[in-house]
Amino acid sequence: MKIPKGLQPLVDDGLVDEVLQRLKSGKEASVYVVRSGGDILCAKVYKEAEHRGFHKLAQYQEGRKTRGSRDARAKGKRGRHGRSVQEAEWKNAEVDALYRLAGVGVRVPAPRGVFDGVLLMELVRDPDGNPAPRLNDVELTATLAHEWHTFMIRQIVRMLCAGLIHGDLSDFNVLVDAAGPVIIDLPQAVNAAGNNNAFRMLERDVNNMRATFARAAPELLATEYAHEIWQRYEAGTLEPESALTGCFVHDETAADVGAVLQQIEDERREAEARQRRRDGVEPAGGA
Secondary structure, three states: OOOOHHHHHHHHOOOOOEEEEEEEEOOOEEEEEEEEOOEEEEEEEEOOHHHOOOOOHHHHHOOOOOOOHHHHHHHHHOOHHHHHHHHHHHHHHHHHHHHHHHHOOOOOOOEEEEEOOEEEEEOOEOOOOOEOOEHHHOOOOHHHHHHHHHHHHHHHHHHHHOOEEOOOOOOOOEEEEOOEEEEOOOOOOEEOOOOOOHHHHHHHHHHHHHHHHHOOOHHHHHOOHHHHHHHHHHHOOOOOOOOOOOOOOOOOOOOOHHHHHHHHHHHHHHHHHHHHHHOOOOOOOOO
16 A cells, blocks of 8 residues: 555654555544564554644643653743644653553553654454454453453553553453453553542543443443542552452532531631731731
8 A cells, every 4th residue: 555654754764664554543543554574563653733633632641741841841831842742742652651551461552662753563463363353343242241341440450550541441442352352542641640630531431441341231330440449549559459349339428518618718817817917917916
């Protein structure tokens, strides 16, 4: 096939010998099957920001460390260099996440590196050697749904123990090879400890998996893994093999709104009094 523009530098440098087919084109990137030496790999060519459909990028990047103070300042100013830094971070985030997760036993495609903004990685295959199907294209039995749901919850826990949350996990971002589910598409991976949206994204990932497998096993809809996992994570007791129940009792005690508002008002008055004392308007001890 004709060599896509994004892959031409890799062909010129000898990293890619042949582009065999386009595997998919999504909102974030186009993925190709390529030959590199004796290996058949995936090449993920990221789309530029103006052509991407992924919105609310900032909430995913919150908490990520920027290399160098100059780059951090540039990101804050949102100029050309800042946008360039943000783009580079977005493209590097996936390969960084793949290396980290593969190292702790999460089933992800084995990364080969990022070259000229293109991610080279393992091609996940089905039992016949063809590109593996996505989870949403696989017909599930109730037994298999339970087995894979348990496995995916374990994968989510293992990711969280490594400090990451997928952030966009669904049956479209899971492939199925001969051994079961493989997690893909991680450029938006969230820093669990440094992102204010971390729990909300974890809950969405967990609940997306629940809804996917509940199509074949509706009883899974009764599970409550997200809150249980997060409670253990915040307590520092979550481990990759932690025994989970899928049960969680929500605190339904009504909030004392009046008491909260009174505390806010008391704090406001105290802050005003401190300011008056600093300004010399009111003597220490009050009037």
